[in-house]
Amino acid sequence: xxxxxxxxxxxxxxxxxxxxxxxxxxxxxxxxxxxxxxxxxxxxxxxxxxxxxxxxxxxxxxxxxxxxxxxxxxxxxxxxxxxxxxxxxxxxxxxxxxxxxxxxxxxxxxxxxxxxxxxxxxxxxxxxxxxxxxxxxxxxxxxxxxxxxxxxxxxxxxxxxxxxxxxxxxxxxxxxxxxxxxxxxxxxxxxxxxxxxxxxxxxxxxxxxxxxxxxxxxxxxxxxxxxxxxxxxxxxxxxxxxxxxxxxxxxxxxxxxxxxxxxxxxxxxxxxxxxxxxxxxxxxxxxxxxxxxxxxxxxxxxxxxxxxxxxxxxxxxxxxxxxxxxxxxxxxxxxxxxxxxxxxxxxxxxxxxxxxxxxxxxxxxxxxxxxxxxxxxxxxxxxxxxxxxxxxxxxxxxxxxxxxxxxxxxxxxxxxxxxxxxxxxxxxxxxxxxxxxxx
Ligand SMILES: Cc1cc2nc3c(=O)[nH]c(=O)nc-3n(C[C@H](O)[C@H](O)[C@H](O)COP(=O)(O)OP(=O)(O)OC[C@H]3O[C@@H](n4cnc5c(N)ncnc54)[C@H](O)[C@@H]3O)c2cc1C
Numbered sequence: 001x002x003x004x005x006x007x008x009x010x011x012x013x014x015x016x017x018x019x020x021x022x023x024x025x026x027x028x029x030x031x032x033x034x035x036x037x038x039x040x041x042x043x044x045x046x047x048x049x050x051x052x053x054x055x056x057x058x059x060x061x062x063x064x065x066x067x068x069x070x071x072x073x074x075x076x077x078x079x080x081x082x083x084x085x086x087x088x089x090x091x092x093x094x095x096x097x098x099x100x101x102x103x104x105x106x107x108x109x110x111x112x113x114x115x116x117x118x119x120x121x122x123x124x125x126x127x128x129x130x131x132x133x134x135x136x137x138x139x140x141x142x143x144x145x146x147x148x149x150x151x152x153x154x155x156x157x158x159x160x161x162x163x164x165x166x167x168x169x170x171x172x173x174x175x176x177x178x179x180x181x182x183x184x185x186x187x188x189x190x191x192x193x194x195x196x197x198x199x200x201x202x203x204x205x206x207x208x209x210x211x212x213x214x215x216x217x218x219x220x221x222x223x224x225x226x227x228x229x230x231x232x233x234x235x236x237x238x239x240x241x242x243x244x245x246x247x248x249x250x251x252x253x254x255x256x257x258x259x260x261x262x263x264x265x266x267x268x269x270x271x272x273x274x275x276x277x278x279x280x281x282x283x284x285x286x287x288x289x290x291x292x293x294x295x296x297x298x299x300x301x302x303x304x305x306x307x308x309x310x311x312x313x314x315x316x317x318x319x320x321x322x323x324x325x326x327x328x329x330x331x332x333x334x335x336x337x338x339x340x341x342x343x344x345x346x347x348x349x350x351x352x353x354x355x356x357x358x359x360x361x362x363x364x365x366x367x368x369x370x371x372x373x374x375x376x377x378x379x380x381x382x383x384x385x386x387x388x389x390x391x392x393x394x395x396x397x398x399x400x401x402x403x404x405x406x407x408x409x410x411x412x413x414x415x416x417x418x419x420x421x422x423x424x425x426x427x428x429x430x431x432x433x434x435x436x437x438x439x
């Protein structure tokens with residue numbers, strides 16, 4: 001490990017021991033740099049919440065065969081997208097039993113277990129983990145250069161030539177350093193989740209899985225008229241059920257998030273899955289939802305921003321992924337910071353290896369490709385008109401209305417489109433945006 005300059009406590013300070021921070025710390029410590037990983041909670045993951053599914057392929061680089069030790073609830077073998085109208089539901093299911101065996105695809109996991117496991121890898125790599133410590137600001141030298149952080153501990157200043165901000169969605173470090181131009185509430189959703197206890201065999205039966213197989217259901221519609229979406233994920237003996245709600249739309253109406261969840265739980269397509277379940281936990285957290293449009297500048301002299309702090313969360317209807325983006329961006333930030341220390345250039349130019357890595361990999365490529373999708377998915381038409389339109393079309397295609405003959409699908413589509421109040425041009429435009437985004 002290289003010795004820090006004599007007036008520094010470490011080469012790199014990482015703020016926040018979530019997935020981004022721990023991966024940053026692992027990557028930098030593996031390069032032989034001295035790293036302090038600061039976490040405000042009593043242990044990593046203690047304060048963190050999310051829906052419940054991790055897609056950890058990116059860990060192949062940092063923790064080969066991660067699946068042998070990762071604390072998993074269930075391996076996801078079934079992915080569904082549920083489109084809910086007021087009373088109907090269209091379900092698109094995909095099942096791959098191969099995802100239930102190495103090298104796996106995704107898993108449900110509890111954050112206190114998962115984050116703690118990841119942070120332990122950072123400690124094993126040589127990082128110093130300091131918990132129960134809240135970073136309160138940036139330290140700057142007489143030239144204004146970042147040189148560490150202040151904390152809420154007495155004499156708690158920590159000095160290092162590089163700070164990596166992995167302090168999550170409300171990153172005040174990124175804001176304080178001026179990397180975020182402004183905060184716009186319409187770029188955020190509120191995620192609210194209930195953890196519902198059910199016996200394991202009941203979950204297995206209702207969701208059509210066995211052993212440690214699990215299910216990931218993303219929901220479009222079912223949010224009581226507030227733009228957003230929902231999810232249902234299976235753990236061993238709990239089910240995570242939640243909604244994500246666009247902030248300005250939530251503020252503009254009367255319902256509280258817990259009422260919206262209660263309505264989703266009563267939906268005829270959802271109620272049988274969770275009947276008799278006991279609410280074990282209720283939690284809420286903000287999600288940076290607008291993708292590329294809301295991202296800050298990622299690099300400043302002596303500072304990098306990763307994970308949710310950099311709005312690197314992909315919320316695009318059929319996907320709700322943030323942990324994999326956090327782990328990847330954290331790892332690239334850690335590698336770039338280590339490189340900059342080795343070159344003895346911690347200016348934004350010396351740290352530009354970070355943005356190079358983000359640009360070349362899925363982290364920014366996915367966001368660039370899907371840049372219009374968050375808007376499309378959260379638009380009023382997709383949210384309020386399309387679920388009823390699609391459910392109406394499918395209902396009539398499958399309804400047997402003898403003695404009437406079957407109407408043609410084209411006629412059904414035309415009639416249902418008009419009933420839902422969707423203009424043909426709007427439908428074509430949205431279809432084109434969707435195809436370009438997802439295609
Ligand atoms: C309802 C909901 C459902 C979601 N579902 C999924 C899902 O199923 N799959 C998925 O991949 N993603 C999901 N996400 C997104 C995912 O949770 C985030 O993208 C991911 O947690 C980002 O990781 P991070 O390390 O950047 O930030 P975080 O996980 O937020 O970690 C930040 C860490 O920094 C610490 N911290 C903050 N401020 C300070 C400070 N001042 N000093 C010291 N420490 C500090 C916090 O305690 C925390 O440990 C969901 C999010 C929500 C809200």
